[in-house]
Amino acid sequence: MAEDSTAGLAPPLQDAATAPPPSPSSHGSLVALIRSRPGWTRQQLLAATGMSRTTLFDRLDALFAHEYVYQAGSAPAGPDGDGAGPGRRAELLRWDDRGRVVLVLDLGQTHARLCVTGVRGDILRMRDVAMDIDTDAGPYLDTVFDIAQELVDAGDDDEKLIGVALGIPGPVDPLTGVLGRSTTMPRWQSFPISATVRERWHAEVVIENDARAFALGESSVAGSGQTVLAVKYATGIGAGIVDGGHVLEGSAGAAGDIGHIRLTADGPRCTCGRRGCLAAWASGHALVRRLAKTGVQDLRDITERVSAGDATVCAELDTASAALGRVLATVVATINPDTVVLGGTLGRLPRVVSAVDAVIRDHVSDRTTQHLTVTSARLGADGGVVGLARKVVDLVYAPAAVDAAIAGGDASTGGATT
Ligand SMILES: [Zn+2]
Secondary structure, eight states: OOSOTTTTOOSOTHHHHTSOOOOTTSHHHHHHHHHTSSOBOHHHHHHHHOOOHHHHHHHHHHHHHTTSEEEEEEOOOSTTOOSOOTTOOOEEEEEOOTTEEEEEEEEOSSEEEEEEEOTTOOEEEEEEEEOOSSSOHHHHHHHHHHHHHHHHHTSOTTOEEEEEEEEESSOBOTTTOOBOSOSSOGGGTTOOHHHHHHHHHOSEEEEEEHHHHHHHHHHHHHOTTOEEEEEEESSSEEEEEEETTEEOOOTTSOTTOGGGOBSSSSSSBOTTSOBSBHHHHHSHHHHHHHTGGGTOOSHHHHHHHHHTTOHHHHHHHHHHHHHHHHHHHHHHHHHOOSEEEEEHHHHTSHHHHHHHHHHHHHHSOHHHHTTOEEEEOTTTTOHHHHHHHHHHHHHHTSHHHHHHHHHTTOOOSOOOOO
């Protein structure tokens, strides 16, 4: 099982996303069914799928061989006992997530959170690093990769890296992982991010916008049927929308890029080159610049001054929160979410949450907000990590991807931790 079986994995699993839907009785669909609850007996699977015994058992043999499913001891005896006969208990079958890990690189504008997680986004090992994304991609990724490799190497020998996820503060094409035109990462423009990651770890790679990854992570707390608008408010401002478990990417991978909505025709110059954008008025970057004369140097200075009740800093933050709230009110009126989640160093501040909450309710109809909750990030700073891990797992265990791996003779779902 420890063979480096993913090294020759081709084509990338993203291609499976555009393939026709797999048959409900395919290997991949069976894995999806087995993942949906903690344990199944063969009898229960026969009843749930309507497959013949021969077909089901053949499929299960392939899934055992490829280590998607394992036999996890005996099912408890009881009225649901599945006909194994007196004195025998049926074997329980489970999704084989044992030792499977994901490497998550959640890159922000000024710092990076690097983690090895389990398949549910539970953080096993983590490092936070101060890193400026406004630099050349090659040297930046070399540094991040070296630290990430240490985290990978610190695991047990039986850990299996199933994929690597990068969250980046720029627009990302959801299928190709290619970075669109970005004002925060101009020097990454034509850099082959996915290929560079794959060269290092020979594993599946997911690249997602950091705010959308954050939204996906936070939506797991909100509940699968909910509509969630999540906003990452730190050095920059970005948002993600998740509806029914699906994150909205948009036609150019730019869904949620609310920072460059222009509030005024003039106003301060924005990093995008225009004037009067929300980011130019209200982003952490803009606030630090505006408060520099008072000695503020970074976001941490802002949060400390706010806790200390510094009137100047609080007033600037309140003005910025009001601007953010007005933009969010338009989004709230458009999509009518159950929850607005505010994350990021500034977004998590209670002062910002209550100001944004008040402005939204003041600007849209009561009907729109009657069920609305506005809250700070419930996963703290981990929402992006949870969302990114989930994207990798969804990619690797998508029914079409499992079918393709089995048809292609890929020997296992794990393996490469070079
Ligand atoms: Zn702008």
